[in-house]
Amino acid sequence: MQMSIEETAGSRPRAAGSDFPAISGYTEPRVSTSKGGVVHCVRAPQTFTLRSSGDCVVVLLAPVQGFESRSTSGRAHVVDAPAGAVAIVPAGMERYGGWASPLESLTVGYEPGQLGVLAAQAFGLPALKLSWRGFATADDQALQIGHLLRRELLSGAPNALYVESLITALGLHVIRRYSNADSSAKLVKPVGGLSPTVAQRVQEFLNLNVAGKVTIGDLTALCDLSRGHFIEAFTKTFGVPPHRYLLNLRLGLAVQLLSQTALPIAEIAYLSGFSSQSHLTSAMRKYRQTTPAQVRSNGRS
Structure with a gap:
């Protein structure tokens, strides 16, 4: 151009x-x-x-x-x-x-x-x-x-x-x-979920920013939807609300680092987007029924 x-x-x-x-x-x-x-x-x-x-x-x-x-x-x-x-x-x-x-x-x-x-x-x-x-x-x-x-x-x-x-x-x-x-045009499926294009855009953003600070405002800016409409559409598309989806990504990254590296657990918590080692431990215990130490031990066995 x-x-x-x-x-x-x-x-x-x-x-x-x-x-x-x-x-x-x-x-x-x-x-x-x-x-x-x-x-x-x-x-x-x-x-x-x-x-x-x-x-x-x-x-x-x-x-x-x-x-x-x-x-x-x-x-x-x-x-x-x-x-x-x-x-x-x-x-x-x-x-x-x-x-x-x-x-x-x-x-x-x-x-x-x-x-x-x-x-x-x-x-x-x-x-x-x-x-x-x-x-x-x-x-x-x-x-x-x-x-x-x-x-x-x-x-x-x-x-x-x-x-x-x-x-x-x-x-x-x-x-x-x-x-x-037309101001009434929607960027969502008739059933209320995100369109494939928007869903991919949001996924890419979350994958790129898994360890960073992510707000609902960041996500709604990607797809031109109101906060309430976005949360509802996201949940219908991915099966969980945005905060839980991001938490799952962070836990997955933490498990990968615990299993494949010798980095200290506190550093892995930081790299995975958790505020502290105790924050990672409590989240992993609640949602994965395990602990970082157990994941690391299993990864070495």
């Missing part, structure tokens, strides 16, 4: 002729996937020009004062934008603007037609129509996805599959909230 960006601080040009998903004009953390590209930016006050052959979504990760945007007609729009504010630039549109205070954002560029394909698959929408949206109000769900993307891009070894799933999740949210999609 051709996405031309010029950003200037004074008269200094920056990043002209960038490509998405390659995002070759950026020096900041970025990842390219088959669906599009994402870049994390922290920029001083400057001006910019944005042109793209594919749809672009920008999510502010922190408030910005005096953000100005202009169309080719010259009409200006100036706002003090909150964290979570979203800007949507449909394919083929050109925007000019700048900001008066430091900016931190996630910019996602989709391959031409990618959001249209997603709209057809998820919502049965024959023709997607996005409209320009400038930074105005906070979008909590977009901000959640933005923080997940930021954390992954800054991890030092971002997982492209996980990033692609988050790009897809943001696309679904944008389609649902900022397009002509």
Whole structure:
């Protein structure tokens, strides 16, 4: 996708002729996937020009004062934008603007037609129509996805599959909230479970973050469902609620490490997502009717 960006601080040009998903004009953390590209930016006050052959979504990760945007007609729009504010630039549109205070954002560029394909698959929408949206109000769900993307891009070894799933999740949210999609469209099976695509996305996220802090908000951000609807759909799909599913993953990892390594049990507890050795022991005794010491002993016999 051709996405031309010029950003200037004074008269200094920056990043002209960038490509998405390659995002070759950026020096900041970025990842390219088959669906599009994402870049994390922290920029001083400057001006910019944005042109793209594919749809672009920008999510502010922190408030910005005096953000100005202009169309080719010259009409200006100036706002003090909150964290979570979203800007949507449909394919083929050109925007000019700048900001008066430091900016931190996630910019996602989709391959031409990618959001249209997603709209057809998820919502049965024959023709997607996005409209320009400038930074105005906070979008909590977009901000959640933005923080997940930021954390992954800054991890030092971002997982492209996980990033692609988050790009897809943001696309679904944008389609649902900022397009002509039917707001009643559901991303779940008629019986109430998660769709196969969403279920796979959630599984991949949990497998990648088995030892980390995972919240229901992290999971709902992946599939654009309310908290209550998500928990019900997850339970119908996997047979257990999210917290129990994650606990089972952690116990499975702990058993594997106890059986196959000589690591201290306290360290295994930490690596498996438990707060302490006693926490691992109590969970294993309650749900597996055994203890870490017994698992290790059986593994050596």
